[in-house]
Amino acid sequence: MKPQIIRNKNNPIVTPGNPDWRKAVTFNPGVVFDNGKFYMLERAAGNLRPFQCYCGLLESDNGIDFLLKNDQPVLGPDDLGFPTGSVQDPRVVKIENYFYVCAAFRPYSYSCSPTGTGLPDYTTMWGPKDRGINNTRSVIFKSPDLINYEFIAYTTPPEVDDRDNVLFPEKINGKFALLRRPMSFVGIEYGTDSPGIWISYSDDLTSWSNPVLVTGAEQEWEGGKIGASTPPVKTDQGWLLFYHGVDKNHIYRLGALLLDINNPEKVIGRTPDFIMEPEEYYEKFGLVIPNVIFPTAAIEVEDQLYIYYGCCDTSIGLATVKTSDILNYMDKE
């Protein structure tokens, strides 16, 4: 039976608002539960043209009602030395005493012009004319408090477009482990005919091993391209990983994988179909793009998973589901 995923009745639980830098959109948030509180790093923008994104910090006692903690963004493109850039889709984990944030980053922002036809027009770049390559790069920051950040590393060279970078919430066999989606790793030499989920390991978070393929797209709803969605959740059966796919009609859906606890390169379970798709008005219509649910955090509270997701690149939704319902629905090895 498909897992019963329940949307929170207050959805969307976070919407754009003051100050100016978050007044257009807030979406695709990283969330972490620490010391009895939920902390959310939203991806926010005050304008679509240019569509320049920053991360704001919010806090909640119950995981539903979030309040902005800082008037200023806590992370932004200036932190990377690219004042016209854009910081996107932060995923957060806490390992030992530090928070680690993996974010996607573009050195130059695009302007976003919604077209009403499914995909916005992102052809106009904003910023200096002598710019270099504008691929998505992914970056890791370290923070003691989610307010102050230290740049640790880019995980890819500028010529490889690589987003959906997600750290495991603990070291595996003594090493940090990172899921990623290098777009150009496709072809016989890579062992996959579609951009998929790959994994690298590191002792120090700065130098990463060559990516190893975890899995590519297999099902029709995945649309020939998948990416990790949320930091994996440790269960007694393995690592539970939510992932997204986007089909030929640009509809974003969610599926789940189970990875071996000691060897996360090994897929030991997969949902036979998607488990969530855009259904509600706020998931089908937004300021930027229609038909997008884009989870970026899953927090286990007792036997429930709190899934936080961006809705149409415009607002933030929360859905809950029993961990066991997801695991039971999977086809397992």
Ligand code: BMA
């Ligand atoms: C993906 C990413 C996400 C975004 C989604 C829908 O490729 O860029 O950040 O939410 O598209 O626009």
